[in-house]
Amino acid sequence: MLLWIAFSLMTAAAILAVLWPLRTGAATRAAGTADADLAVYRDQLAEIARDRATGLIGTAEGEAARAEVARRILRATAEIGQEGAVSGGDRRRRLVAAIALVGVPLLAGGLYLWLGSPLYPPQPLAQRLEAQPNPSDIAILIRKVETHLEANPDDGRGYEVVAPIYARIGRFDDAARAWANAIRLLGPSAVRETGLGEALMAQAGGVVTGAAKSAFEAALAADPKDPKARYFLGLAAEQDGRNAQAAAIWSALAADTPADAPWRGLLGDALARVGAEMPAPAAASGPGAADVAAAxxxxxxxxxxxxxxxxxxxxxxxxxxxxxxxxxxxxxxxxxxxxxxxxxxxxxxxxxxxxxxxxxxxxxxxxxxxxxxxxx
Amino acid sequence: MNPEIGHYALVLSLAVAILMTVIPIWGARAGDAALMKVGTTLALVLAGFVGLSFATLVVAYVQSDFSVLNVVENSHSAKPLLYRITGTWGNHEGSMLLWVLVLAIFAALVALFGNNLPARLKANVLGVQGSVATAFLLFILLTSNPFTRVIPPPAEGQDLNPILQDIGLAIHPPLLYLGYVGFSITFAFAVAALIEGRIDATWARWVRPWALTAWAFLTLGIAMGSYWAYYELGWGGWWFWDPVENASLMPWFAGTALIHSAVVMEKRDALKVWTVLLAILAFSLSLLGTFLVRSGVLTSVHAFATDPSRGVFILAILVFFIGGSLALYALRAPMLRQGGLFAPVSREGALVLNNLLLTAAAAAVLVGTLYPLALEALDGSKITVGPPYFNLTVGALMLPVAFAMPFGPLLAWKRGDLIGASQRLMAAFGAGIVIAALAAYAQGGGPVLAPFGMGLAAFVVIGAVAEVIERAGFGRVPRATAFARLRGLPRAVFGGALAHAGVGVCLFGIIAETSWNAERIAGVKVGGSFEVGGYELTLDRLEPRNGPNYRDLVGVFSVRRGGVEHGTIESAKRLFTARNMPTTESGIRTMGFSQLYVSLGDELPGGGVGVRAYWKPFVTLIWIGSIIMALGGALSLSDRRLRVGAPKPAKKPKVKPDPASPVPAE
Incomplete structure (x- = not known):
């Protein structure tokens, strides 16, 4: 609301800049051109006299210059009478006033509504950092966690919280660093190691690099069944050209994958790429091969x-x-x-x-x- | 402060500028005093709104309001406050807004202090100024809006180009713009005169101070830019004939010609048509400079704008104003009354020579700058017109300018006495020869032209002093009278002499530096040393340091000459973390007027570091000379007669009675 009041006041000031001078009638005569000229010529005469006195110009030159300026003065004096009186122009002035009254708000308002974002408040950084946490301002939430981590660089939970957010907004370098810190401080787990592996992979543009591969292997060491780690290790094999190995890894994974797992489709596509069949869906909690053997x-x-x-x-x-x-x-x-x-x-x-x-x-x-x- | 306030102020400025273009000129046509007065209030309101808009943007930068796209792209919350402020104009959008701000301020100054101008002239001038403002405000709003917002706002900005994170950015662009845009006023006066079809004596009186102001700022702006490039780029060069530098040099040449021809016009009522043309050219070349830098047609250190749509828009502005004003000139110039005949050898004649040489220099720079662009546009081939071309053409044109410079002020108006002037310059001439001989002896077999150049520079400096002494009449009249006369001399005389001396000083620096500089490129380990220009530099240590948003690798060198300690030099390689961009922070030690310059290169395998070191004799005189020139302009400007412009018609001008001159009889 305050903003609109400010806009109105500014517009009013612009209009007033036109209306204020119009209020004085046409009676004021514009300062004549010839008057101003005459003043300059008089000044020039004075200067010639000064130059002559300092001996800069001789008497003869001085006389000639004086004569020349005098001729200019005569001409200017003749022009004074010729400057026409100002014709009355009430109609013209009313027209100008109307243009200002209508044109300024129309043009400024129209253009602003097209270009501006009046409903978007200012967002000074300090204010955003001090305000109550606002879940929609992800950038600031991250920044706050970062500030916290700068002060407490040994808070593993902090790194673990911020790492997947980094990955989601595409800051893979930061995600990899955060996961690595979380592992360093909290110890390895399947989730952290796969997170690290995925971030490293995204950093490399989708290539399962050596570092990413070791991360996935570390994840399997923590949890031999972790489906993500197994999937990406299969991908690593495929990218290395070892299709048979990839097929073996994925088939084994597919056999353990419940029918309702969201990544089944992805796995099917992957298997098709390496020329293998998708095994029949494993029973959701059906007996694994190990269970059968145990039984x-x-x-x-x-x-x-x-x-x-x-x-x-x-x-x-x-x-x-x-x-x-x-x-x-x-x-x-x-x-x-x-x-x-x-x-x-x-x-x-x-x-x-x-x-x-x-x-x-x-x-x-x-x-x-x-x-x-x-x-x- | 809400950025939307600034945005609305900018939009409103456009509306005001349009009215300012139309109403006063209409009033002048119709002879309506009230309408003409509207121009005055509108100019003030325009400056207010553009100023408000600019201030809002500065606040957004200071507060790191990352909901404004421009701030996100060019700022960083870790940046020191000064660079957050200067970052406002360290980018395309902000610098255009600064351009318009300067334009609006100049228009407001005309509105405020132009009460003694003929109303019609003032109205037309403000109208033309309004039209320029309209064009650039449209450009900003439609192609380069600094108030575009981002949803959602990021938490951090992308930082400013590290090269620009320097005190130079705080000073160089504003000065340069004061120069460029200052010429818009003389342009407006020229176009106003053409619209009216008449030029009065008041016209020249009014144009001169504006031209002087613009010229002085432009001189400082160019010198500052040169020094900035010198210490920031780390190559030890102070002028690269880079198109962007040329873009500022062209209006400088035209402006220098203008301040001289305006004198002829004011004093002698001659060269009117030519002065008008120069006023148009000076601003046209300023516009061209803006176009070259802002459109991104060039790729150089300054080119931080690369959007072609902007280029086309500025080109349209360029065509409209340059084409329009020249067409008007073609139509109206023949109507202007000529006056004031003069002989070839006279003050006027000398100034015409100066004008011809300066405009030829501007043309040479123009050709050298635009030819590669034209060629590239025509058949796609890329060529570079380099320093050899410019040094030869501009150098060849500037030598006669320098040589003729001391003669001009000693010649009388209308009909001069060349032999008399030469006799009066005998002392200066002798000084020049002595300096040349000394230089030849000192260098003992260096470049042949160097002693000659030094002699010329000395001749120019002493010639400027000789003029003042001559005017006061030392040697011809008793000393007391001469001192009295010296005090009575108009400040414009001192200003002119000072500016001419500045040219000589600058020339001295240029010739000394180019003839005798020494360069050394070496790889040094800690503890190792090398020699440049007679100084021995030892790398004492290499140490990392941390700044607010950068990391430094600092090399500390100790300087010795003949075993005597001459202090230390610190030179750094600076890495800006936000953009991961390195810059060099050259280490400079000034000794007298000369400088020892050390720039750090890359670290070498095995612990050493690459170093470029230069010995630059008298290099600071280049910039000191430029500052003297600008001071000369300022002194000239402080002359009462110029400052007041035409005296008020109602009162008779009171000439201060001079002890040596009687009050003139009228």
Missing amino acids: ESLTPAQRQQMIRGMVERLEARLAEQGDDIDGWLRLMRAWSVLGDGAKAKSAAGQARQHFAGDTAALGRIDALARELGLGS
């Missing part, structure tokens, strides 16, 4: 126990993320096979609740329920 060496009771544990894990996962229709169907079948009809029935009921409104899903649930003899 074989167990007593029947132990085996039953282990399978029960796996089913319970599936149940727990579905309780959290219930939009996996295949998961629910698998759960119903599993309880049924384990001979726990009540649990199978309850699973069917929960699945129906989750997919109420989805006729296709409800159809499949009903069909399985009939097949397993759970009733509806």
Whole structure:
């Protein structure tokens, strides 16, 4: 609001600059040209006299110069009478006033509305730094963390927080440095090492450099199952021209990748590039090869126990993320096979609740329920 | 302060400038005093708004308001306050705004102090000034808006070009612009005279101080730029014939011609048409300089603008103002009344010679600067017109100027006595020969032309002194009378003599430096030493230092001559962290008028560092001479008759009674 008041006052000042002189009537006669000329000529006469007195010019030259200036004076005097009187121009003045009153606001206002950003407040840096944290001002949030880290260079958590933000806004150098500091201070973890590897890779324009590769390997040392690290190590193999190795790494990863993992598509494309097939989706919490091997060496009771544990894990996962229709169907079948009809029935009921409104899903649930003899 | 206030002030300035173009000229045509007066108030309001706009931008820089694109691109919050302020005009947008600010201030000065101008002339002058302001405000708003905002604002700026992070940026551009834009006033006077179809004696009276002001600032601006390039670029050169330097030299030549021809016009009512043409040319060349630097057609250290749309816009402005004013000149100049005949050998004749040589020099620089551009535009071939061309052409033209310089002021108006003038210059001539002989003896077999040049320089300096002594009449009248007369001499006489002496001093420095400088390029390890110009430099130590936004590698050298300590020199290689750009901070030690110059190169494998060292004899005289020239201009300007302009018509001018001259009878 204050801004608009300021704009109005400024506009008014501009208009006033035109209107103020117009208020004096035409009576004032413009200072004549000839008058000013005469004054100059008189001054020149004085100077000639001075020059002659100092002996700079001789008497004869001085006389000639005097005569010349005198001729100019005569001519100027003759012109004084000729300067015409000012013609009255009330109409003209009204027109000028109208132009100023309408034209200035129209031109200035129009041009400003086109070019300006009146609603955008000033953002002095000091003020932004002092203000309450504003989640939309990412640049300042980063800067604050940076200032904090400058003062506390051993705060590993700080580096860990800011590193992914750097990566997101494309400051990969800073991201790599922050991850490296986080690792130095907090110790290696899969997340930190892959973060470092990714940042180094982005820095190199997408090439998995030696440094990036060692970071991914360090991530695997911390967590042998980390999918990102495995994916990028496959990429490293592919970039080195070792397609078979890449295919092996990715196939193994795909076998461990649940059907609902968002990176499945990416993995499929990668495998297609190296000429390998995408293996069938692994069961979300389905038994891994290791589980199967372990199961074989167990007593029947132990085996039953282990399978029960796996089913319970599936149940727990579905309780959290219930939009996996295949998961629910698998759960119903599993309880049924384990001979726990009540649990199978309850699973069917929960699945129906989750997919109420989805006729296709409800159809499949009903069909399985009939097949397993759970009733509806 | 809200940047939008500055933005609106700028837009409003455009509206005001348009009115200022139209209303006063209309008033002058219609003979309406009220309309003519509107020009005065509008000029003041224009200066106010442009000033407000500029101040807002400065505040945005000082507060590091990174919601303004211009600040983001050219500033950094770690920069020292001074460079945050100077950064405002260390970039294209800001420097154009400074240009218009200077223009508006000059217009306001005419409005304020032009009460004794004929109203019609004043109205026309302000109108022309308004039209120039309109063109440049349009240019700024449409192609180079400094108030463009960024959403979201970044947390840090990209910093200013490190070469520009120097005190030189605080001084050089404002001075240069005061010079360039000062000529817009003489241009406005010329065009106003052409519009009216008449030139009065008041015209010359008024043009002279403005031309002098602009010329003095331009002289300082060029000298400052030269010194800045000298110490900042680290090559030890003080003039490179770089197109940007040439762009400022051309209006200087034209302006120098103008201040001389304006004298003829004021005193003798002659050379009117020529003076008008020079006034147009001086500003046209200033515009051309602005175009060359701002359009980015050149790639040199100054070219920090590279957007072609801007180039086309400035070219249009150039065509409009230069073409328009020359067309008006062609139409109206024949109507101007000629007056004042004079013989070839006379003060007028000497000034005509000066004008011809100076304009020829301006033309030579113009050709040398534009020819490569034209050739590149025509068939794409890239050539460089280098120092040999300029040294030969400009040098050959300046020698006769220097030689004739002491004669001019000693010749009488209308009909002069060359032999008499020569006799009066005998002392100066003798001094020149002595200096030349001394120089020849001292150098013992250096460049042949050097002693001759030194002699010429001495002749110019002593000749300027001789003029003042001659005018006071020493030797012809009793000493007391002569002293009285000396005091009575108009300050313009002292100013002119001082400026001429400055030319001699500058010439002395140029010739000494180019003839006798010594250069040494060496790789030195800590503790090692080398010799340049008779001095022995030892690299005592290399040490890193940290500045607010840079890191230095400083080399400390101790200087000895014949075993005697002459202090130390510190030279640095500076790395600006924000842009990761290195600059050289040359170490300079001044001894008398000469300088020892050390510039640090790259570190060498094995602990040493590359060093370029120069011995520059009398080099400071180049800039001291320029400052003397500008001081001469200022002294001339302080002459009461010039400062007041035409006296008020109502009162008779009171000539201070001079003890030696009787009050003239009228």
